[in-house]
Amino acid sequence: MLTNHEELVRVENLTKHFSLGGSYFTKNKETIRAVEDLSFSVYKGETLGIVGESGCGKSTTGRLLLRLMEATSGSVFFEGDNILDLSKEELRAKRQDFQMIFQDPYASLNPRMTVEELISEPLRTYKVKDRKDRLLKLVDAVGIPKDYLTRYPHEFSGGQRQRIGIARSLALNPKFIVADEPVAALDVSIQAQIINLMKDLQDEFDLTYLFIAHDLSVIEYISDRIAVMYLGSIVELTTSDRLYENPLHPYTQALISAIPIPDPSFLREKIKLNGDIPSPMNPPAGCKFHTRCPLAKDICKQIVPQLIEVEPEHFVACHIVEESLI
Amino acid sequence: MPDVKKPLLEVKSLTTSFRTDRGVVRPVDDVSFTIEYGQILGIVGESGSGKSMTSQSILRLVGNRKSEKVAGEVLFEGQNLLELKEKQMQKIRGKEISLIAQDPMTSLNPVYSVGNQIAEVPFIHEKSSKKNSWEKAVAMIKRVGIPSAEVRATQYPHEFSGGMRQRGVIAMALAGNPKLLIADEPTTALDVTIQAQILELIRDLRDETGAGIMLITHDLGVVAELCDQVAVMYAGKIVEKAPVEDLFSEPKHPYTKGLLASLPKLGDKARLTPIPGQPPNLHHLSTGCAFADRCPFVMDVCKVVHPNLQEDGPEHEVACYLYGEEERHANES
Numbered sequence: 001m002l003t004n005h006e007e008l009v010r011v012e013n014l015t016k017h018f019s020l021g022g023s024y025f026t027k028n029k030e031t032i033r034a035v036e037d038l039s040f041s042v043y044k045g046e047t048l049g050i051v052g053e054s055g056c057g058k059s060t061t062g063r064l065l066l067r068l069m070e071a072t073s074g075s076v077f078f079e080g081d082n083i084l085d086l087s088k089e090e091l092r093a094k095r096q097d098f099q100m101i102f103q104d105p106y107a108s109l110n111p112r113m114t115v116e117e118l119i120s121e122p123l124r125t126y127k128v129k130d131r132k133d134r135l136l137k138l139v140d141a142v143g144i145p146k147d148y149l150t151r152y153p154h155e156f157s158g159g160q161r162q163r164i165g166i167a168r169s170l171a172l173n174p175k176f177i178v179a180d181e182p183v184a185a186l187d188v189s190i191q192a193q194i195i196n197l198m199k200d201l202q203d204e205f206d207l208t209y210l211f212i213a214h215d216l217s218v219i220e221y222i223s224d225r226i227a228v229m230y231l232g233s234i235v236e237l238t239t240s241d242r243l244y245e246n247p248l249h250p251y252t253q254a255l256i257s258a259i260p261i262p263d264p265s266f267l268r269e270k271i272k273l274n275g276d277i278p279s280p281m282n283p284p285a286g287c288k289f290h291t292r293c294p295l296a297k298d299i300c301k302q303i304v305p306q307l308i309e310v311e312p313e314h315f316v317a318c319h320i321v322e323e324s325l326i
Numbered sequence: 327m328p329d330v331k332k333p334l335l336e337v338k339s340l341t342t343s344f345r346t347d348r349g350v351v352r353p354v355d356d357v358s359f360t361i362e363y364g365q366i367l368g369i370v371g372e373s374g375s376g377k378s379m380t381s382q383s384i385l386r387l388v389g390n391r392k393s394e395k396v397a398g399e400v401l402f403e404g405q406n407l408l409e410l411k412e413k414q415m416q417k418i419r420g421k422e423i424s425l426i427a428q429d430p431m432t433s434l435n436p437v438y439s440v441g442n443q444i445a446e447v448p449f450i451h452e453k454s455s456k457k458n459s460w461e462k463a464v465a466m467i468k469r470v471g472i473p474s475a476e477v478r479a480t481q482y483p484h485e486f487s488g489g490m491r492q493r494g495v496i497a498m499a500l501a502g503n504p505k506l507l508i509a510d511e512p513t514t515a516l517d518v519t520i521q522a523q524i525l526e527l528i529r530d531l532r533d534e535t536g537a538g539i540m541l542i543t544h545d546l547g548v549v550a551e552l553c554d555q556v557a558v559m560y561a562g563k564i565v566e567k568a569p570v571e572d573l574f575s576e577p578k579h580p581y582t583k584g585l586l587a588s589l590p591k592l593g594d595k596a597r598l599t600p601i602p603g604q605p606p607n608l609h610h611l612s613t614g615c616a617f618a619d620r621c622p623f624v625m626d627v628c629k630v631v632h633p634n635l636q637e638d639g640p641e642h643e644v645a646c647y648l649y650g651e652e653e654r655h656a657n658e659s
Binding site for chain 1: 488490517518520522525545547548550574589590591592597599604
């Protein structure tokens with residue numbers, strides 16, 4: 001459990017809008033509100049999980065935090081500096097400290113580079129000394145045999161490729177890693193290997209993770225705290241234990257009750273959500289979840305609920321929960 | 327009326343082999359199972375285990391080229407599908423047996439309206455009139471829970487969301503009133519809340535129509551929710567077969583045990599126990615058990631001869647020398 005709550009990353013009012021369509025001749029004013037007014041912190045040494053369904057903005061959030069994509073507005077403070085204000089050179093120097101692990105180990109590795117070249121590329125770029133030493137330490141840490149260094153990515157299975165990707169992201173001794181669905185493309189038996197590896201590396205290298213996934217069992221297992229996103233906003237944020245023991249937001253409750261449990265004797269009442277996730281192009285007014293919420297009232301259709309702390313370390317954005325407190 | 331004595335589908339020693347430039351591979355190797363009317367059989371396995379190839383072999387979607395060979399028997403209501411002519415097979419596909427594929431975007435044709443594609447089924451198989459076929463398509467769309475069916479039928483796949491598309495595919499699969507439904511990873515591309523809706527729909531349809539369902543998935547959670555019987559596949563072979571409760575409460579094969587142990591469980595933060603190593607390459611299989619290299623209980627005999635699937639407990643079959651008669655043989659030698 002986390003005892004110190006030293007902030008490594010603080011996100012304030014982060015927003016990303018994509019403008020859609022439109023060509024040279026036609027101006028199209030439609031925008032996708034991918035991420036809207038997010039504020040949260042990532043504590044040093046923790047794993048913050050972000051979970052949500054497709055299109056909820058979880059991957060966009062990860063990319064904005066590393067400035068792989070420019071935000072529309074808001075700030076991201078990394079150890080006190082606003083990353084979004086840094087110049088190109090400053091950002092480049094800072095990039096050593098935050099890295100990314102990608103979902104698809106097939107697409108994220110250059111097929112024409114050997115394992116050695118792939119892993120030492122960041123070392124070369126940042127002119128690190130004793131590269132060979134560092135390289136050997138890295139492959140050892142992620143469990144790739146040394147005699148595979150001259151091989152190419154296509155000679156590896158998905159799990160091994162993900163190990164290579166992880167070694168690459170660790171090369172520069174980062175403090176913060178955004179992992180975007182790192183195990184979603186892997187088979188169950190391999191998935192467990194990678195999750196264990198990520199946990200071990202976190203202890204060994206003092207890493208802080210932002211772990212993005214759609215799989216709730218995986219997220220619950222690896223995270224210390226979890227943020228649940230729906231259509232670009234955080235609807236609930238709390239510790240992983242509390243989220244599963246006492247989910248307060250109706251969306252979180254439905255999401256958790258929909259997890260298929262690998263135990264046929266496990267009986268439970270499922271909360272059924274009707275309908276689909278609305279398009280982020282025209283998100284519903286008020287609480288974005290009101291169109292599918294079994295508890296929705298009039299107020300939900302009009303006023304956007306704020307993320308409020310309903311008990312220590314438990315934030316919820318829901319009018320119904322808020323009312324029940326009074 | 328279905329013949330009560332004969333099972334709906336009886337697959338006997340199904341073996342699919344491909345001749346490749348690196349030698350012969352068998353993605354499906356001596357697979358046998360039965361599906362009764364109204365039963366849901368789950369086939370689980372990881373990528374490359376041969377689960378999808380099994381369904382394609384049953385539907386005769388492979389085996390039509392010189393380099394492909396499908397052997398064994400696929401008895402559908404007693405009739406061996408592997409002996410049928412392609413013309414006869416076409417009458418069965420989509421009518422008696424239909425397929426729900428994983429990705430609804432690729433199984434729907436983007437240039438025809440969804441209603442059009444569903445109406446094709448009664449139009450071709452039942453020789454219905456155009457008008458009747460269309461009405462039937464609209465009724466099917468309604469039945470799978472798509473609101474405003476009349477309008478939806480005239481729309482194209484890109485106008486549907488992922489979950490709605492998969493409902494459309496299910497409507498198409500059900501339009502011929504099939505006796506057997508093969509669902510190949512039907513919810514893998516969908517979000518959890520949508521997955522829950524689709525699983526419920528499949529269960530309801532089974533209850534209503536009494537069709538048998540073969541559900542192919544890698545997700546043990548989905549298996550536990552939906553299936554009656556489960557077959558676990560590894561490197562082209564069934565390694566364990568059991569009623570769903572038994573498989574989860576008393577898994578026997580070390581691979582099944584390993585799979586269950588590697589899943590993160592809600593509320594349990596103990597370290598995961600992955601299966602060491604990687605799944606085998608079908609080009610380099612030994613004559614022994616394909617799981618031997620990764621198995622914590624491996625014995626000498628495992629590396630030489632592949633164990634047969636044998637009964638160990640009621641309806642519970644396992645292919646492993648740790649169990650049954652073969653265990654004694656192993657200990658003797």
